[in-house]
Amino acid sequence: MKKASEMGDLAKDINSTFPSEHVKALINIKYTASYLDQIGASMLKPFGISEPQYNILRILKGAGEPITVNQVKERMVQKSPNTTRLMDKLCEKSLIKRSRCENDRRVVYIEILEEGEELLKEIRFDGFDPYMKQLSTEEAMQLNLLLDKIRK
Secondary structure (H helix, E strand, C coil): CCCHHHCCCHHHHCCCCCCCHHHHHHHHHHHHHHHHHHHHHHHHHHHCCCHHHHHHHHHHHHHCCCEEHHHHHHHCCCCCCCHHHHHHHHHHCCCEEEEECCCCCCCEEEEECHHHHHHHHHCCCHHHHHHHCCCCHHHHHHHHHHHHHHCC
16 A cells, blocks of 8 residues: 555556546545545454444444444445444444344344443544645645535
């Protein structure tokens, strides 16, 4: 994986040309997201969880109360068809707990356990600093506005 100082020109990084700036922007977003995912995965590896599992823990901590599996799926940053399997692994690690709804046995509630909250406290994402700190606060705000605009 290249360091932040070695990145910068998409056309050179992937040795390609683009039919338009819009196509280049689309590919640049996907390429950068993949690049950041690799960094995140390497930061989470020592903790024995994946980025989607971290996302589930973060969602549950933010909810502050048990929520349904479907609510977790809706809130995930990266949608995953195997969310149930990811939750199975977190249950096996005693980081989350499942419980069935008493009124409707088809509904399953998920909650983060104390061990899961403690793990979240240990995980630091300062490994992203060399990459993200290259943007000023104003540039980060502008990037957020542009990315939000794409999803409108």
